[in-house]
Amino acid sequence: MDDSDSDLLPEGLQDRLPQAAAAAQRVMRAVLDVMDGHGYDRVQPPSIEFERSLASRMAGVQPRRMFRFVDPASLRTLALRSDMTVQVGRIAETSMAGAARPLRLCYAGQVVTIRGDGLDPARERLQLGAELIGSDTVAAAGEIVAMAIEALAAAGATGISVDFTLPDLVDTLAEKALPLAPEAVDAVRRELDAKDAGGLIDAGGEAYVPLLYATGPFDSAIERLRAIDAGGALSSRIAGLKEIAARIGDSARLTLDPSERHGFEYQSWFGFTLYADGVRSAVGRGGTYRIRGKAIAGQSGADEAATGFSLYPDPLIDALGTGEAPRDALFLPLGHDPQVAARLRAVGWRTVAALGQECSPAKLGCTHRLEGEDVFPV
Numbered sequence: 001m002d003d004s005d006s007d008l009l010p011e012g013l014q015d016r017l018p019q020a021a022a023a024a025q026r027v028m029r030a031v032l033d034v035m036d037g038h039g040y041d042r043v044q045p046p047s048i049e050f051e052r053s054l055a056s057r058m059a060g061v062q063p064r065r066m067f068r069f070v071d072p073a074s075l076r077t078l079a080l081r082s083d084m085t086v087q088v089g090r091i092a093e094t095s096m097a098g099a100a101r102p103l104r105l106c107y108a109g110q111v112v113t114i115r116g117d118g119l120d121p122a123r124e125r126l127q128l129g130a131e132l133i134g135s136d137t138v139a140a141a142g143e144i145v146a147m148a149i150e151a152l153a154a155a156g157a158t159g160i161s162v163d164f165t166l167p168d169l170v171d172t173l174a175e176k177a178l179p180l181a182p183e184a185v186d187a188v189r190r191e192l193d194a195k196d197a198g199g200l201i202d203a204g205g206e207a208y209v210p211l212l213y214a215t216g217p218f219d220s221a222i223e224r225l226r227a228i229d230a231g232g233a234l235s236s237r238i239a240g241l242k243e244i245a246a247r248i249g250d251s252a253r254l255t256l257d258p259s260e261r262h263g264f265e266y267q268s269w270f271g272f273t274l275y276a277d278g279v280r281s282a283v284g285r286g287g288t289y290r291i292r293g294k295a296i297a298g299q300s301g302a303d304e305a306a307t308g309f310s311l312y313p314d315p316l317i318d319a320l321g322t323g324e325a326p327r328d329a330l331f332l333p334l335g336h337d338p339q340v341a342a343r344l345r346a347v348g349w350r351t352v353a354a355l356g357q358e359c360s361p362a363k364l365g366c367t368h369r370l371e372g373e374d375v376f377p378v
Contacts, residue, residue: 012116012123020321024126027313027320028108030154031128038147040106040130045087047109051079057089057292058266065113080112084127085310089291092133093304101134120281122314129286129310136288136305138240141270142247144286148274148309149252152283155313156320159277161253164218164241165260166234167267167287169211177233178207192259211259218245218254225258237269244270266290274311278319284311330375331366334359340373349375 009015016024032042050071055063066079081087084107092103108128116122130147132140145162152160166172170189174180180188181204188205197209214225222245226238245254263285264271271287286309293302332341332353341351352364361369361378368375 010123012121014122020317022327023321024313024317027155027317028126028128030156031151031311031313032106032108034147034151034154035106035130038104038130038143040104042106042108043088043091044107044109045081045084045091047081048078049081049087049090051077053090054079054081054086057086057093058289061086061266065115067112067114081109082111082113083310084109084111085129085131085308088129088131088308089133089306092131092306093291093293102140103133104130105133106130125312125314126317127310127312129284129308131306131308133291133306133308134304135307136268138243140307141240141288142244144307144309145244145272146247146251148272148284148286148311149248151311152274152276152313152316153251155311155316157276157279157283157316159253160251161255161275162248163255163257163260163273163275164244165256165264165271165273165287166237166241166258166269167261167264167271168269169234169258170208172237172269173208173233177231180204189261193261208259215257216255218256221256221258225256240270270307272309274309276316279315281315283313283316284309286310326365326367328368329364329366331361331364331369331378333370336370337373341370344370344375 036042051063051066051068054066055061061083063079066082068077068079070076071078088105088107092105096103106129108126110124111127112124114123130144132144149160149162170185170192174185184204187203188200188208191200191203191205192208192211195212197212200206200209200212210224210228214221214228222238222241225234241256248254263273263282264287266289267287268290269288272285273282274284276283286307288305288307290303291306293304327350330344330349330351332351334354334357336353341353345351352366366378368377
């Protein structure tokens, strides 16, 4: 048997070596500290659940992206989580159903998908996020966006920009302001996503063409959107976007693409995508959505409004890891006083102890050495 590739990892999976792992830990701690500071309590759902639970809690969740297998104990289908937001929704609607609203929860963990997304081949990613459950207001959306920006900045991101969108835009306009036949709605959405004016006209969405041009820097794009606000159908959304933008101020660059839907499978009236300098892909998304309530006695449960964001900081971690400065380390020689070493660790030193005569500060990558009770640079 040829086992020459036995140490290879599957496509889309990778190890994090010490520098990158240190950057990942620092990013995760910084983001969680920001969310904790804003009153968001951390929850830790399991990495595996029943497929039905993961697939039924929110609209737009795609089971075909999940790794699935049969549980030998229950003989039911299990799935590896591909999105922790769904699990937080389950916790809110079950274990914390009686908790006061709005409920603020945050999380951190790995998620796995069967295949990568677009040009990104990664199938395992770190997901960090927060959910504000029980409120569907502009104030809640503003809090979430502002906190996402603050968390990214604390993690080390620079040049942060936020792109706003209105995921349910076509549905809202098609009802009355710019009516569409039911069979044309999906086609119009698709052509708007493709930014194809000709295809949009062919699909019966000629009235929607101006939306293709209501994009770009927020201040100018929002005015172009206001100009096509048929009958005031979007007035409340436009006002909401302006209020959120005012809260963000100059903490991030703001753009608007009102018809963008990629990555917004379950968001409702508001969505946003986060970018940072030096990172090729988006580092996060968020918006408003609804959590499906548990059905009882054959009747569907009541949906609950929520607002949240998810950060996927792996590209940021990779960028930070390459510039990670070597950490100071203190060499402890044979026969050192363990109480002195413990005292130095308590004040922040990272120590590396010699295990034999062959050990030296240079060989162990230490920047300092201990002599008696004193520390000296190598």
